[in-house]
Amino acid sequence: MPIFPQAYRPEAKLLELGDGFFDPVAPADFLETRTRFRNDRAAAQIGVDTLTEDEWTRHFGRFEPLPGTLPRPFALRYHGHQFRSYNPDLGDGRGFTFAQMRDDRGRLMDLGTKGSGQTPWSRAGDGRLTLKGGMREILATEMLEALNVPTSRTLSLIETGEELQRGDEPSPTRSAVLVRLNHSHVRIGSFQRLAYHRDEAGLRKLVGYTLRNLYDEDSDDPVRLLDLVVGRTARLAARYMAAGFVHGVLNSDNINVTGESFDYGPWRFAPTWDPAFTAAYFDHQGLYAFGRQPEAIHWDVMQLAVALRQIAESDPLVAALDQFGPRYQPEVTQAILWRLGVRPRDPDTDRDLVQATERALRTSGVGIDRFFFDAFGGELPGTYAEPWAEVRAALGGYEPRKDRSHPYWSGEPCSMLIDEVEAIWAPIDEHDDWSLLNAKVVAIREMGEALAQ
Structure with a gap:
């Protein structure tokens, strides 16, 4: 033992x-x-x-x-x-x-x-x-x-x-x-199953379990649970976007009620800010494309509201669900400011900076990881010309939340695009050589240290 x-x-x-x-x-x-x-x-x-x-x-x-x-x-x-x-x-x-x-x-x-x-x-x-x-x-x-x-x-x-x-x-x-x-x-699909079987007692039990054990709330109120899940999943969607990450399979059985991402199948990181970029070869309609992920997660949370309708009134559930968009917007602003390495100022100014950043990324074709590496701390290098003038001007009023003294900033941005994933796998497959994977984990953790609050 x-x-x-x-x-x-x-x-x-x-x-x-x-x-x-x-x-x-x-x-x-x-x-x-x-x-x-x-x-x-x-x-x-x-x-x-x-x-x-x-x-x-x-x-x-x-x-x-x-x-x-x-x-x-x-x-x-x-x-x-x-x-x-x-x-x-x-x-x-x-x-x-x-x-x-x-x-x-x-x-x-x-x-x-x-x-x-x-x-x-x-x-x-x-x-x-x-x-x-x-x-x-x-x-x-x-x-x-x-x-x-x-x-x-x-x-x-x-x-x-x-x-x-x-x-x-x-x-x-x-x-x-x-x-x-x-x-x-515990997934949104866990609640859907109980609703499918019209198991109201089971729904109430799972609501209470989730609130007590996962949210530390002494409650069995399904509306309160939905409100909490809306907040957590809006944050998740926002941080996917700031990370340039595409999960690939945002089905309701793949969304847990704590808003924590999990179960990685055909995931990819988007090379550029392309809203139509998809991760799964079988996602023919682009349902879970990069730019549609907030919509997809909101739709999944709607299915939680539908399931909870068996044990709660519709109006307060709809009111809680309608807060997804208003919660997502400040979350995505905060997440992008975090990647830019600057301190927030005020909501309107921050939102303008984020919108300008998204426009410039989308139209310029600059790599997502390259841009956030270069701009960290709030200063764009001189190589960023049009269409970056608006971003450069907006960044001028921001203070860095962290300096660039960490050794990570003296190298190149740490990315994880599909070609590198395949390159890491090849020596494992061919020679049982794990050195590239181990080195990549070290490099990722070094980046995490450089970015952390």
Whole structure:
């Protein structure tokens, strides 16, 4: 039995919901468990950083229960709209929640998996994750954390020794199991499922669970929950935009009720400020394109309001939902000012600067990461001519929130475009060489230090 530090504070709050919300499942019995990524920075925040390598693989590859928390893994039940079409046959099909604990901020956190085997919701899938998919999730979560986007974090990636057949990448391909650290796996789709079954008691129970455990509010008011979710998801949408990030699959089962981004499949970072840029090759209509992400997330939150209509009056729900736009606007302003590295002034002036920045980025074709790197601290280099005159003039009245003394600013901007993702994967695939991935994680974290408040 490992010795856990005082920072380890296990919980089992999920059990309060009861059997109707999840299914007990068993993890796959993998051929091997070989740790490929261990996030000790995130592990320290929940008190599991002292685990030995053998303990790490037993808990995060074989899923031996952690002490004091959930007794076994649970596959969560949910429904959801997928590209605006309702699907009642969802649920955790290749993952489960297997532990809960408090982090160093006192928040209730879930440990969930991706690629841990089949469940009752696998729908003919093998329940597995490709090693490349796990590597991509590491890069997405590290990059988003550095760019101040609320995100799950990749705690662990363990290679599992199986050969997987896939239609969207060369097969057979290597397999892995990923553990993510999340501030809840309760999704909008979790509420949709209960509404679909007209389970009012279940809806009330889930509302109370969410407010008490995820928002620290002693309440069971569904309108209050919707109001909180509107605020958190408006912030998420705004920070996606400032980061230049495209999630790719903003279905209602992929939006959790704490407004924390998670579950990274066909994600990409946009090279330029192109509202039509898409991440998923199957998003033929551009439903989840870069510029449509706030609309998509608002639509998903609308589905939460529809579900809550079974236990609340319409008018206050509509009033709460209508606040998404008014909350999004100051959030996106704040997020872009953060990337510019300047202190806010007043709402009107700040909004004018942000709008000028978006126009110049869209018309100039300058790379998003290049621009924010060059402009950090509020001064544009002389190489920025038209159409940057308006931005340059507006920046003149702003104070930097942080100087450029960090070593990061003496190099080049840290980006994560698709060509680099493929370049990082190639030596792993061909030579089992992880040096590029490890170096990229170091570089991303250096950028995060340079940007942080």
